[in-house]
Amino acid sequence: xxxxxxxxxxxxxxxxxxxxxxxxxxxxxxxxxxxxxxxxxxxxxxxxxxxxxxxxxxxxxxxxxxxxxxxxxxxxxxxxxxxxxxxxxxxxxxxxxxxxxxxxxxxxxxxxxxxxxxxxxxxxxxxxxxxxxxxxxxxxxxxxxxxxxxxxxxxxxxxxxxxxxxxxxxxxxxxxxxxxxxxxxxxxxxxxxxxxxxxxxxxxxxxxxxxxxxxxxxxxxxxxxxxxxxxxxxxxxxxxxxxxxxxxxxxxxxxxxxxxxxxxxxxxxxxxxxxxxxxxxxxxxxxxxxxxxxxxxxxxxxxxxxxxxxxxxxxxxxxxxxxxxxxxxxxxxxxxxxxxxxxxx
Amino acid sequence: xxxxxxxxxxxxxxxxxxxxxxxxxxxxxxxxxxxxxxxxxxxxxxxxxxxxxxxxxxxxxxxxxxxxxxxxxxxxxxxxxxxxxxxxxxxxxxxxxxxxxxxxxxxxxxxxxxxxxxxxxxxxxxxxxxxxxxxxxxxxxxxxxxxxxxxxxxxxxxxxxxxxxxxxxxxxxxxxxxxxxxxxxxxxxxxxxxxxxxxxxxxxxxxxxxxxxxxxxxxxxxxxxxxxxxxxxxxxxxxxxxxxxxxxxxxxxxxxxxxxxxxxxxxxxxxxxxxxxxxxxxxxxxxxxxxxxxxxxxxxxxxxxxxxxxxxxxxxxxxxx
Numbered sequence: 001x002x003x004x005x006x007x008x009x010x011x012x013x014x015x016x017x018x019x020x021x022x023x024x025x026x027x028x029x030x031x032x033x034x035x036x037x038x039x040x041x042x043x044x045x046x047x048x049x050x051x052x053x054x055x056x057x058x059x060x061x062x063x064x065x066x067x068x069x070x071x072x073x074x075x076x077x078x079x080x081x082x083x084x085x086x087x088x089x090x091x092x093x094x095x096x097x098x099x100x101x102x103x104x105x106x107x108x109x110x111x112x113x114x115x116x117x118x119x120x121x122x123x124x125x126x127x128x129x130x131x132x133x134x135x136x137x138x139x140x141x142x143x144x145x146x147x148x149x150x151x152x153x154x155x156x157x158x159x160x161x162x163x164x165x166x167x168x169x170x171x172x173x174x175x176x177x178x179x180x181x182x183x184x185x186x187x188x189x190x191x192x193x194x195x196x197x198x199x200x201x202x203x204x205x206x207x208x209x210x211x212x213x214x215x216x217x218x219x220x221x222x223x224x225x226x227x228x229x230x231x232x233x234x235x236x237x238x239x240x241x242x243x244x245x246x247x248x249x250x251x252x253x254x255x256x257x258x259x260x261x262x263x264x265x266x267x268x269x270x271x272x273x274x275x276x277x278x279x280x281x282x283x284x285x286x287x288x289x290x291x292x293x294x295x296x297x298x299x300x301x302x303x304x305x306x307x308x309x310x311x312x313x314x315x316x317x318x319x320x321x322x323x324x325x326x327x328x329x330x331x332x333x334x335x336x337x338x339x340x341x342x343x344x345x
Numbered sequence: 346x347x348x349x350x351x352x353x354x355x356x357x358x359x360x361x362x363x364x365x366x367x368x369x370x371x372x373x374x375x376x377x378x379x380x381x382x383x384x385x386x387x388x389x390x391x392x393x394x395x396x397x398x399x400x401x402x403x404x405x406x407x408x409x410x411x412x413x414x415x416x417x418x419x420x421x422x423x424x425x426x427x428x429x430x431x432x433x434x435x436x437x438x439x440x441x442x443x444x445x446x447x448x449x450x451x452x453x454x455x456x457x458x459x460x461x462x463x464x465x466x467x468x469x470x471x472x473x474x475x476x477x478x479x480x481x482x483x484x485x486x487x488x489x490x491x492x493x494x495x496x497x498x499x500x501x502x503x504x505x506x507x508x509x510x511x512x513x514x515x516x517x518x519x520x521x522x523x524x525x526x527x528x529x530x531x532x533x534x535x536x537x538x539x540x541x542x543x544x545x546x547x548x549x550x551x552x553x554x555x556x557x558x559x560x561x562x563x564x565x566x567x568x569x570x571x572x573x574x575x576x577x578x579x580x581x582x583x584x585x586x587x588x589x590x591x592x593x594x595x596x597x598x599x600x601x602x603x604x605x606x607x608x609x610x611x612x613x614x615x616x617x618x619x620x621x622x623x624x625x626x627x628x629x630x631x632x633x634x635x636x637x638x639x640x641x642x643x644x645x646x647x648x649x650x651x652x653x654x655x656x657x658x659x660x661x662x663x664x665x666x
Contacts, residue, residue: 178359178360178363179363181360181363182360182363182364182367183367185360185364185642185645185646185649186364186367186638186641186642186645187600187601187604187638187641187642187645189607190604190622190637190638190641190642191638193607193622193626193634193638194368194371194372194634194635194638195371197371197376197626197629197631197634198371198372198375198376199375270496274498274499277498277499277500278498278499278500278608280500281500281608282607282608282623282626283626283627284626291498291500294498294500294501294504295500298500298504301504301507301508301512302508302512311504315498315501318498318501319496319497319498319501322495322496322497322498323492323493323496326492326495326496327492330492
């Protein structure tokens with residue numbers, strides 16, 4: 001199977017999962033109210049975040065052009081290369097320049113040779129002549145992959161271990177607690193570095209390493225909450241009626257942890273994206289991320305005259321996403337956290 | 346309390362063994378010793394050199410089980426050497442790791458200690474200030490500024506801080522380090538300032554939340570009813586009662602005091618342990634890396650025990666049983 005087919009499948013799967021979650025959340029009054037409240041409090045942050053998601057999803061939908069139409073220009077290899085929706089907004093390989101060019105310039109920045117596409121690069125080009133707008137747009141998909149996809153690995157892991165430890169107690173609790181305390185007693189950046197160095201560099205490895213370090217703190221919260229839920233009357237009632245452990249966990253424990261899952265998802269997201277930027281800076285991040293763009297641009301401010309467009313573009317894109325997610329995270333926590341619910345009542 | 350400390354130390358030993366086991370899995374099972382040796386001696390080295398290198402660095406032994414000498418395995422070796430602090434030589438250039446640790450600890454400490462103290466003072470006083478003005482425009486502005494500051498990546502603070510302070514304003518040298526007392530402050534100024542800026546948003550927000558939460562408690566209302574001024578309440582009542590969360594926050598930083606900051610040190614050319622870790626990443630120096638992770642974890646675990654003990658000092662209600 002071609003790799004791009006898999007990427008399409010993941011994108012469609014994620015979209016379907018999101019829609020399913022939305023539809024099923026609409027059925028419950030608590031979630032409907034929470035959603036409405038979020039929309040009322042943070043309309044702009046929500047829109048910005050969804051815009052990033054849309055760009056990331058568009059960039060994940062990739063297909064090979066049907067070669068029948070038109071006369072083939074250039075070599076046949078590039079013609080049969082799968083290109084995403086975002087790729088198609090820009091002309092093909094020939095869109096590249098030779099080196100730096102300033103925004104909307106018609107000459108190269110160093111040397112002043114005429115460009116192939118004068119005035120067409122809205123934010124200029126980087127050292128290899130790649131269009132900065134194009135690179136920045138492509139970075140959205142990487143950021144969402146790091147933030148969203150990794151959280152989707154970490155949260156089920158945390159739920160599994162946390163609920164098992166809290167519900168069953170005893171030996172299982174001891175084992176999970178040992179695992180959690182071991183992972184939590186290692187400084188997180190050093191653990192991340194150790195994981196990536198051992199697993200090897202690459203996007204999958206970075207996501208895996210972030211996932212392994214990311215689930216620990218949430219598992220601790222889940223364990224504590226499960227310990228509380230386990231002793232509630234309706235759980236006792238369900239057990240007295242003869243419900244199996246699996247049924248109690250799935251029907252009575254996990255649904256009551258969902259608000260924590262949503263809070264953890266939003267709060268973990270920005271931390272993961274920021275971690276990736278740090279890893280890129282250390283040379284073990286993911287290619288094509290904004291962190292990597294920033295890393296490549298770090299010496300450009302010391303040039304005379306300075307080259308700013310590369311750095312500024314990646315930084316603003318990163319800042320916008322993190323700010324939107326942080327604002328959403330605060331609102332989500334305020335809305336869903338039962339402690340604040342009690343205070344408001 | 347001493348019984349508690351002893352029991353805590355015993356638990357910590359189990360955790361340390363867990364950390365060592367994880368390090369073994371990562372650095373001896375997941376990574377292939379052949380790959381490490383290949384990277385260290387070069388692609389074109391003869392097989393004998395490869396074998397010799399593996400022998401020198403202890404990578405030639407069986408991983409778990411040795412028929413003739415049951416204790417002569419990588420697993421036993423790893424645990425024995427880490428627990429006796431016998432770290433051996435670097436995988437990259439054969440220098441003893443202990444010598445590196447000694448040379449790096451000083452610069453790291455001289456950089457991190459001022460940063461740590463200043464950051465603590467700054468974030469707590471700003472947190473108190475914002476909490477003093479809670480539910481006014483100043484408070485709301487403060488919270489917004491904090492969220493904005495938190496949304497900026499550390500790497501941007503580093504690039505931006507260096508550009509602004511060293512290139513535009515030209516206050517301090519761009520990078521470098523000199524341990525002589527007369528000039529050390531000039532070199533540490535920018536990294537300390539950048540470190541302060543990058544941590545201030547997070548810190549102030551955290552302490553504000555702690556102080557505001559504490560301000561809603563009954564004893565604060567009592568103090569106010571007795572006629573206590575708002576400023577006095579914050580400093581004498583709220584701050585003192587917030588010492589437990591403050592201490593918890595402080596411990597997280599303890600390992601980094603010695604381990605240094607990987608980002609700041611490597612960028613500003615401070616030859617501390619953070620820089621050494623950074624170099625170890627780029628040189629695929631696995632021996633140094635696992636030593637760093639191990640030492641960091643050890644300091645962290647020690648810090649956690651210290652916090653628990655210090656709770657009893659700041660809060661007489663806490664009894665360690």
